[in-house]
Amino acid sequence: MTRDDALALDAADPLAPLRAQFTLPPGLVYLDGNSLGPCPAAAPARLRQVLEQEWAQGLISSWNQAGWIDLPRRVGDKIARLVGAGAGELVVADSTSVNLYKVLSAALGMAAAASPRRRVIVTERGNFPTDLYIAQSLAAEHGCELRLAGPPGEIAAALDEHSAVLLLTQVDYRSGRLHDMAALSAAAQAAGALTVWDLAHSAGALPVALHRDGADFAVGCGYKYLNGGPGAPAFVWVHPRHADQARQPLAGWLGHAAPFDFAPAYAPAPGIGRFVCGTPPILSLAALECGVDTVLAAEPLGGLAALRAKSLALTRLFIERAARLAPALALATPLEEARRGAQVSLSHPEIGWPVMQALIARGVVGDFRAGAPGQPDILRFGFAPLYTRFVDAWDAAAHLGQVLAHEEWRRPEFARRQAVT
Numbered sequence: 001m002t003r004d005d006a007l008a009l010d011a012a013d014p015l016a017p018l019r020a021q022f023t024l025p026p027g028l029v030y031l032d033g034n035s036l037g038p039c040p041a042a043a044p045a046r047l048r049q050v051l052e053q054e055w056a057q058g059l060i061s062s063w064n065q066a067g068w069i070d071l072p073r074r075v076g077d078k079i080a081r082l083v084g085a086g087a088g089e090l091v092v093a094d095s096t097s098v099n100l101y102k103v104l105s106a107a108l109g110m111a112a113a114a115s116p117r118r119r120v121i122v123t124e125r126g127n128f129p130t131d132l133y134i135a136q137s138l139a140a141e142h143g144c145e146l147r148l149a150g151p152p153g154e155i156a157a158a159l160d161e162h163s164a165v166l167l168l169t170q171v172d173y174r175s176g177r178l179h180d181m182a183a184l185s186a187a188a189q190a191a192g193a194l195t196v197w198d199l200a201h202s203a204g205a206l207p208v209a210l211h212r213d214g215a216d217f218a219v220g221c222g223y224k225y226l227n228g229g230p231g232a233p234a235f236v237w238v239h240p241r242h243a244d245q246a247r248q249p250l251a252g253w254l255g256h257a258a259p260f261d262f263a264p265a266y267a268p269a270p271g272i273g274r275f276v277c278g279t280p281p282i283l284s285l286a287a288l289e290c291g292v293d294t295v296l297a298a299e300p301l302g303g304l305a306a307l308r309a310k311s312l313a314l315t316r317l318f319i320e321r322a323a324r325l326a327p328a329l330a331l332a333t334p335l336e337e338a339r340r341g342a343q344v345s346l347s348h349p350e351i352g353w354p355v356m357q358a359l360i361a362r363g364v365v366g367d368f369r370a371g372a373p374g375q376p377d378i379l380r381f382g383f384a385p386l387y388t389r390f391v392d393a394w395d396a397a398a399h400l401g402q403v404l405a406h407e408e409w410r411r412p413e414f415a416r417r418q419a420v421t
């Protein structure tokens with residue numbers, strides 16, 4: 001394969017026009033949409049409209065007239081289409097961490113009500129830190145045990161009659177490994193446990209089927225593959241068979257059944273509405289809606305199934321080229337496509353950080369994650385199929401090869417660590 005072949009793949013790609021939905025700096029190869037999606041071209045005008053008309057002119061009337069109060073559900077219904085959920089089942093609210101707290105607490109409450117013996121939260125040792133920290137906090141609060149399973153094969157074995165909840169992230173943030181949601185949900189269900197799925201690295205990147213795959217609860221990020229902007233609000237989904245029983249602990253006024261009655265006693269809204277807590281961040285929600293719309297724009301072109309096929313082709317190309325040009329880096333992402341998200345991770349025990357800084361200096365933006373204890377550090381490359389081109393995958397591997405061949409990573413400026421990696 002040649003660079004011209006990569007360009008030909010882009011020319012023949014029916015999804016290629018979707019890239020024009022974003023403002024991306026010219027000449028940059030952006031492979032960090034798994035951390036922060038790019039800015040939708042529609043977002044500045046929409047935010048100006050919210051600022052200059054809805055806020056400046058409409059003032060408080062915009063809660064009703066501009067539909068601000070409905071935004072958590074309106075954007076939630078759009079995200080629901082991307083994760084295999086129904087309308088009215090998902091809301092946008094708070095951060096992923098806060099939503100994890102809400103659903104994990106609700107799930108623990110339901111499990112304890114079913115059987116007081118169910119006192120174990122099962123998760124993975126390598127889960128994203130916020131998932132682990134929230135689970136630690138709730139385990140301490142509820143007097144539960146937190147059981148950390150090792151490699152994916154051990155997860156089902158960690159479930160037993162004491163399990164209350166299985167908490168998993170569908171696509172691992174370090175390796176990009178994709179869990180089999182259907183199989184693991186079935187294993188949890190067979191053990192009598194509820195499932196909580198963190199979709200941070202899967203929503204908007206690949207087809208997610210919460211109903212079909214037997215999930216009970218799910219949360220996810222707005223700022224990664226949903227392109228909602230830095231610190232975009234997150235989403236929360238609860239299976240409708242649980243939603244009216246689930247007791248979420250952050251009983252805020254906007255999760256009340258009738259918030260404008262201003263009743264002194266809390267009465268939860270029916271269904272998912274109770275998972276809203278306080279006043280929604282309208283500017284952030286407006287930007288998130290623009291981001292979600294960029295993913296929905298793929299629907300007439302085959303939607304997430306087509307995007308998934310493209311991201312696999314992109315990651316396949318990058319994996320092959322990187323193996324050839326950067327053999328000093330080991331592949332940390334599963335080669336098996338059914339086990340791979342939209343990200344490729346390469347590892348090295350020592351030089352991961354300076355190699356990534358040297359790549360960024362060449363205009364190829366990925367990121368770095370410190371390895372798990374005893375494991376090598378990770379260089380992450382996200383292949384968000386909405387806007388990443390085949391030639392980007394080709395060029396990224398070529399630059400990586402150059403950085404290593406010329407030992408550019410040795411330059412002292414690339415050793416300097418920054419606050420955000």
Ligand SMILES: Cc1ncc(COP(=O)(O)O)c(C=O)c1O
Pocket residue numbers: 095096097098128130131169173198200201221234
């Ligand atoms: C798997 C996972 N969960 C949660 C988060 C972040 O949660 P929050 O939106 O609360 O910062 C991340 C951020 O990278 C993540 O990778």
